[in-house]
Amino acid sequence: MNRSASPGRAPAAPLQDGDSLAAIDLGSNSFHMVVARTVLGQLRIIDRLRETVRLADGLDGKGGLTQDARQRALDCLSRFGQRIRDLPSYRVRAIATNTVRALREPQVFLSDAEDALGHGIEVVSGREEARLIYLGVAHAQPPKPEQRRLVIDIGGGSTECIIGSGFDTIERESLQVGCVASTRRFFANGKLSKKRWKEALTEVEAEFQQFAGLYRTLGWQEAIGSSGTNKAIGEICAAMKLTKGAVTAEALPVVRDRLLAADRIEDIDLPGLSDDRKPIIAGGILVLEAAFETLGLKRMLVSKAAMREGVLYDMLGRGGVDDPRDTSIDALMHRYGVDHAQATRVEVTAMRLFDQVAERWNLNDDDRRMLVWAARVHELGLAIAHSQYHVHGAYLLEHSDIAGFSRQEQLFLAALVRNHRRNISNKSLEVLPDRLLAPARRCAALLRLSVLLHRSHEAGAIPTLEARAGGNSLTLSLSRPWLQDRPLLCSDLEHERDDIQGLAIELRLDP
Helix, strand or coil: CCHHHCCCCCCCCCCCCCCEEEEEEECCCEEEEEEEEEECCEEEEEEEEEEECCHHHHECCCCCECHHHHHHHHHHHHHHHHHCCCCCHHHEEEEECHHHHCCCCHHHHHHHHHHHHCCCEEECCHHHHHHHHHHHHHHHCCCCCCCEEEEEEECCCCEEEEEEECCEEEEEEEECCCHHHHHHHHCCCCECCHHHHHHHHHHHHHHHHHHHHHHHHHCCCEEEEEHHHHHHHHHHHHHCCCCCCCEECCHHHHHHHHHHCCCEHHHCCCCCCCCCCHHHHHHHHHHHHHHHHHHCCCEEEECCCCHHHHHHHHHHHHCCCCCHHHHHHHHHHHHCCCCHHHHHHHHHHHHHHHHHHCCCCCCCHHHHHHHHHHHHHCCHHHHCCCCCHHHHHHHHHHHCCCCCCCHHHHHHHHHHHHCCCCCCCHHHHHCCCHHHHHHHHHHHHHHHHHHHHCCCCCCCCCCCEEEEEECCEEEEEECHHHHHCCHHHHHHHHHHHHHHHHHCCEEEEEC
């Protein structure tokens, strides 16, 4: 896949009325793609594709993926890619979830998967997945003012539980239980029994108990289930004439008992259940029963929306003035007491340098945003200790749940912060996808120089600052009189010529 086919590599532009967007969800059970068109600031769905891939079935327990599962995934992504081959990368977001998170070497799979799709693929954390799920449900079923909602999404490999108000989340949890994973875990031999069900229910309820007390204290006015499993259970309830499509505390045990009337999974006879859902429905009903029991649910509505719709609305926000990543960076700065004045000085200088070299270095708007955010939080680690603060800051950025950021974006940000001073850490760069390695090195170089130029924390602007890029070289021009008044800076710049070579960049000082 060429560089322009991946996210963050093609020049982004503000969304215009009539633009098409695509969201791809690489779920543990099914892959989904939704294509929408922007109409007067809203989204109109124009196409949906779904294929049962059962990626989670391919996990071998050691972090590997079977060849059959891998090929099913690549074939599906290739077909999806044909539908969106004419869309620019900044209008496509492909999100991988639990099963890819579980891989020992996810980048090995992702490299081929991106080639098949023709676009980059992001991996998100469980809590970021939860945020996107809630966003999709909230837009599909607009909430009442001041009303709290509980949203439960039972996926193939994980289950997300979210309490939110309006379009914002209050609490987000992701559990390692899902319809595919739980069916494999508790009914691997295909046998069903009331005794085994009771034992499995106790284990799954223990997962929910970790946060059930907090959730019940916060409370909610309505509960909504999203994704295929909850939809399927709702349809079963309706087909059995237990409800009109919702799931209730009275109906769920009836469905469970009907399921357990079968001795084996292949013999399950539930009205309204599709053949492709039958092999994994036991795990889904098990997880939902555990949720009802521990959270004290009485009734759960079913939403047609899920994470893929949330991704579309998140893209709409990124294309306007409501990028959730800005809010997250501001929150980090506040939480860790970042010096705003110094961060602003570094950011302004980094942008002056970036704008002069972006074209020659093939850097674009997404790279610019990452450099802006890195400049704002480059001193994050000072809240822990001055010694090695760049290492502390990078650790926080890599391992925190930061709303709006994918796993790769957090690694990119962490790499910039880790390498903004002292020795270059090749380890922090090597974890990035190949498509992000060159822009990460170049943005790190610009951040290093910006931090260095403001080491004294002077309030005044730098009078002359010119940068020229060519290949892997960067030439920096500064005012001679201004430099002569700053002998420490002169010395730092001389040493930086050696240090920056760790980024595979040659620094030249002119004159």
